[in-house]
Structures are given as structure tokens and as C-alpha cells.
Amino acid sequence: MPALPLIQHPPWYQLPTHFPNAHLRSAVVIGAGLAGCAVARHLAERHWRVEVLEHRSQIAGGASGNPAGIFKPQVTSEDSHVTHYYKYSYQYFIDYLEKLLEGECSFEHDFCPLLGIDGNPSQTARFIAESNTPTSLKTGWLAPAEFCRAQINHPNIHVRTDIAIASLQDDEDGWRCLDAHGAVLCETPVLIVATGSASIQFQQTRELPLQPLAGQITLLDAEAIQPAVTDIHCDRHFIIPQADGSYVCGATHHRTPSLRVNDADHRANLDACRKLLPRHTIDANKILGGRTSTRCVSPDHLPIAGAVPDFAYYEHAYDSLHHGRPAKSFPPARYLPGLYVISALGAHGISLSPFLGHLLSDIILNSLNDEKAAITELLHPARFHIRRLRRKPADRSAH
Ligand SMILES: Cc1cc2nc3c(=O)[nH]c(=O)nc-3n(C[C@H](O)[C@H](O)[C@H](O)COP(=O)(O)OP(=O)(O)OC[C@H]3O[C@@H](n4cnc5c(N)ncnc54)[C@H](O)[C@@H]3O)c2cc1C
Secondary structure (H helix, E strand, O other): OOOOOOOOOOHHHOOOOOOOOHHHOEEEEEOOOHHHHHHHHHHHHOOOEEEEEOOOOOOOOOHHHOOOEEEOOOOOOOOOHHHHHHHHHHHHHHHHHHHHHHOOOOOOEEEEOOOOOOOOHHHHHHHHHHOOOHHHHOEEEEOHHHHHHHHHOOOOEEEEOOOOOOEEEEEOOEEEEEOOOOOEEEEEOEEEEOOHHHOOOOOOOOOOOOEEEEEEEEEEOOOOEEOOOOOOEEOOOEEEEOOOOOEEEEOOOEOOOOOOOOHHHHHHHHHHHHHHOOOOEEOHHHEEEEEEEEEEEOOOOOOEEEEEEOHHHHHHHOOOHHHOOOHHHOOOOOEEEEEEEEEOOOOOHHHHHHHHHHHHHHHHHOOOOHHHHHHHHHOOOOHHHHHHHOOOHHHOOOO
8 A cells, every 4th residue: 555644633633532332343334335335344344243224125226226337546636645545545445356356255347457547648647657556557347236235245244125214313322213203223332324415314414515416327238339349448438348248338417416317318428438439330229228326426526434523513613713723722523422424425436435434444443543544534524614614704605
């Protein structure tokens, strides 16, 4: 792993120091998508008993339910903590994937040479030049729902489907998950909200500035692309050939909370395919169907992962941040004990989720090393509040 510069947390990013009933080694995860399954797996491997609650009748029925998705490295233009985080996280993902595949897990996947990084040749060249391990150059595709299933296939993980959590309540022993009628569905000392774009549905997490980003994929018949292609093609869009010869193409982006499968998005996906394969013909009459779902992003496009802050306390304790007083004059951060969140995986949930699951399990077990502790600031659930509080009150309308 590349070394990250070490940092000292200012009080508002200090990590939780109170770990209620952690000795019970028991947690509940709400949401069985890529995020929820990754954190469940990491806790289970550390000998915790984990219950995953999913409101659909099967796991990975939300954004994580597409038949295929791409994984590829992300970079930023400058050398920053964000770039370090992306590299660290991506190498972790490749190692994790290979470890799962060496074990008992199986899911459809394929590796291929570096595909390009968001279509930017100079950033791709720089990434290759700076990569110090061959693993960081691997890209490819996998079936997200199968990947989820492989991760939760662990003796310490129990999954309950058709369970919709409507609200959360806490007391000194931990958290209760309630249904829409107020009936208690489960009690747990440690609760993790991993409900994707729906992560703001609970009163405790409502303050998170999540933005929905709906999208559609298009499924094409084996005859649709002539001549046929057998390799992945991608820039911001993708064409993924499947074992039966058909193709998964995508994806569109809309700033709406939900979307129905529609012809306009099929056309947009086919136009993107034609740009990716300018010498091929693509037959719009060979569309097999489509699928829509909703990703979610944060305002800075980084994921959100960590202990859920006591947002009311933040507003009060750090209200005078804009005066520029020394950090040490402020009180330490406060969290809702035992409550955690992992969300805003954007369009890269496949490659981001394993490291986020690993990081969150380290936060929960209080076992972060300095390198990972530095990353917690980038992903801190209260970072948007802090950025807003740094501004004068008159300029604070939005995150
Ligand atoms: C069209 C499209 C194409 C994409 N392509 C790619 C790609 O090629 N590569 C890539 O890496 N990423 C891709 N992504 C992004 C990726 O799918 C997401 O980043 C990822 O799925 C997010 O995972 P999640 O677990 O946070 O959310 P989700 O998968 O949405 O999981 C949240 C789960 O929580 C459950 N839930 C919600 N509320 C409750 C409740 N109250 N009680 C119980 N359960 C609840 C939901 O049913 C759902 O199963 C794509 C996304 C879209 C929409």
C-alpha cells in the first residue's frame, strides 16, 4: 500500500472513544447492497455475529442489482489525500477480490488491461507511471448481486429479507429497529445504516447531504453489435459482453430519486455505445430490456462512512468556527453511540465498498492505524457541516 501522510485530527474529526457493548461482538446492518454486504463480511471475519436486514425479498435489489458493473481505478488531477485514498482503496479492493476468489466464493467476473480512467488519457498515463504495484492496474467487470451474495456467505452472517425498518430508537443498551407500526424488529448494540440513497430516511441520519442519481442500463441481444465484441469497452459509459453473448450497456444519470425504464435512456445508452465502438453497427431493434435504480452521491463525490455525528451538538459546539480560533480551543466531537453509516458510493460502489467495509469495521473495533485514521477525515459524515460552519452565518445557506 502507498504510504499516506500522517495527520492529527482536529476536535471535530476526532473519532468515537465510547464503544457501547462492543464486547458483545454483535451488529445489525440495514441494507443488503454492496455497502451493507461488505461491512457485514468484514465484521464477520473479525468474529462478530452480524444480522443483515433487507426490505426487499432478495439481497442486492437496489443500485447493487445490475447484472454487471465495471471496476476501474479513480484518480484526481492533483496529488492529494483524495488521490492517496483512491489508490489505497483500489489496491485493497483488488487484493480482497482475489482473496475471495481464491477461497470458496464464486461470482461472474473478468479482469482486463487498464481501460482508461474516466476517458482521460493523460491521467491514465500518469496513473500507470505512478503505480507501484501491478494490482492497481487491474480493471474488469463483475456481477454485483453475486458479489454481494458471495460476501455474506459466511457462518457469522444471518440475512433477513422482507424487513423494512421505518425508524430507529436508542437507549443505554443500544439501538432498536422499528417497523412502520412501531413494533420492535430487532435490538443491537451496534447498528449500521447502509441503505444507499435511502440513508436519509431515519431521523438520526436525515442531515446527511445525499443526492440521488438515478440511472438506466440497457440489455442488448447477442446479435445487436456487429461485428460482435468480446472485450469490455468503457469510458464514462460501458459495454460489457456476457457469457451468453448478450451485452450490458450503460448507464444514464438523472438527478431524480427514481426512474422508470424508458426509450429515451435506451437511446442515450446506444448513442454512448456507438461512440465507444465507432466501427461497429449497433441495432436499436435488438434491445432485450433495461433496469433502473438509484445511486447516490455526496456534494464532494466522496463516500460517507463513519460514526453518525450528533448533528445538533455540532451546530452548537462548532458554530464559531468561522472566527478562526485555534482548533484546540474547541471541544471534541460527539456521536450517537453505536450508530454508523456507509453511503454515497456514487458510480463506483463495486470497487469502493470493500475498503469502506474494512474502514468502518476498524472504526467500530477501534483498531485504525494512522494511515486509515487519516482517511476517516475525508469520508467523515459531518465534513459538510464543518465546511458550512467555517463560513460566516450569513453565507451558510447550503452545504
Ligand atoms: C445504472 C447504474 C449503473 C451503475 N454501474 C456501476 C458500475 O459499472 N460500477 C460500479 O462500481 N458501480 C456502478 N453503479 C453504482 C453502484 O451500483 C452503487 O454505488 C452501489 O450499488 C451502492 O450500493 P449501496 O449498498 O450503497 O446501495 P444499494 O445497492 O441501493 O443498497 C441499499 C439497500 O438498502 C435496502 N433498504 C433501503 N431502505 C431500507 C429499509 N428501510 N429497511 C431495510 N432495507 C432497506 C435497499 O432495498 C437496498 O437493497 C451503478 C449504479 C447505477 C444506478
